[in-house]
Amino acid sequence: MTELDVSWQRAAARLLDDLVAFEGACFVAPVPATPVVAPASDELSRFRAEICQCSRCALAAGRQHFVFGTGDPRARLMFVGEAPGADEDRVGEPFVGAAGQLLTRIIEAMGLSRDQVYICNVVKCRPPGNREPQADEVAACAPYLQRQVELVAPRLIVALGRTAAAAMLQTDAALHALRGRLHSFAGVPVLVTYHPAALLRHPEWKRPTWEDVKWARRELDGVVL
Numbered sequence: 001m002t003e004l005d006v007s008w009q010r011a012a013a014r015l016l017d018d019l020v021a022f023e024g025a026c027f028v029a030p031v032p033a034t035p036v037v038a039p040a041s042d043e044l045s046r047f048r049a050e051i052c053q054c055s056r057c058a059l060a061a062g063r064q065h066f067v068f069g070t071g072d073p074r075a076r077l078m079f080v081g082e083a084p085g086a087d088e089d090r091v092g093e094p095f096v097g098a099a100g101q102l103l104t105r106i107i108e109a110m111g112l113s114r115d116q117v118y119i120c121n122v123v124k125c126r127p128p129g130n131r132e133p134q135a136d137e138v139a140a141c142a143p144y145l146q147r148q149v150e151l152v153a154p155r156l157i158v159a160l161g162r163t164a165a166a167a168m169l170q171t172d173a174a175l176h177a178l179r180g181r182l183h184s185f186a187g188v189p190v191l192v193t194y195h196p197a198a199l200l201r202h203p204e205w206k207r208p209t210w211e212d213v214k215w216a217r218r219e220l221d222g223v224v225l
Contacts (some may be wrong), residue, residue, distance in 0.1 A: 028115065041073035044151045051124075055141040059125035069120030069148060074153035076220055077112065078188075080145070081098040081195060083123035083133050094119050099197035103160075106209075108194065110217050118152050120145070122167040138167045145204040149186040156219045157188050158212075160196030179212065182219075191216050 026067045052066045067084040067092035070093050078094075095103050104114055121131040123141045145168070149157065159165040162175040168185040169178070169192075180194040192211035 044073045057137045063125040064089045067094050067124050071118035072116055075118040076155040078118045078157045080164050081121045081160045083121050084126040085130050089126040092123050102196040122164050146186055157190045159190055159192045165192045
């Protein structure tokens with residue numbers, strides 16, 4: 001057993017404890033007075049400025065903030081979720097509620113921090129009532145995600161949940177059918193796993209999620225099994 005394997009096993013134990021602790025969590029992360037804007041490369045910053053007033057679909061009319069993305073603009077690892085929720089809409093940053101706190105723990109269990117990865121959503125504005133994005137809303141934002149991936153140029157994308165995977169991979173396959181193999185989006189390998197919000201509702205999915213997380217770490221490290 002390698003030192004890396006031992007480290008992963010220890011991290012796995014911590015992560016599973018965290019998942020149990022987060023089951024049923026209903027707290028709301030503190031909301032800053034102003035939107036959080038992550039440090040960005042000049043190109044990524046310019047792109048955000050170009051599209052942040054987007055009105056290509058009806059979601060623009062009900063948003064508080066356009067939720068672009070956050071993290072390292074040259075990250076090796078990118079996480080892509082579904083759409084902003086109420087907390088994210090208020091703050092202007094993706095994954096800041098209970099699911100976001102859990103995502104942070106998952107990232108830390110990989111030996112990384114949030115500022116070392118890039119996090120965004122398929123859809124940049126909150127759908128009413130946190131419903132799933134509709135096809136026209138996904139289509140309106142599709143070029144934005146494509147350009148974000150091109151600018152960040154990650155080594156690996158982790159698609160969080162069925163909606164994100166379906167949008168990027170242009171498929172209606174079930175999530176369980178998409179897990180366990182690498183896909184591709186904009187020339188970048190894509191690994192599909194459960195959305196952190198789903199883990200809060202379905203603790204039985206935490207162990208397969210950890211297998212996906214270990215696989216993602218191996219991909220980043222170039223480990224061949």
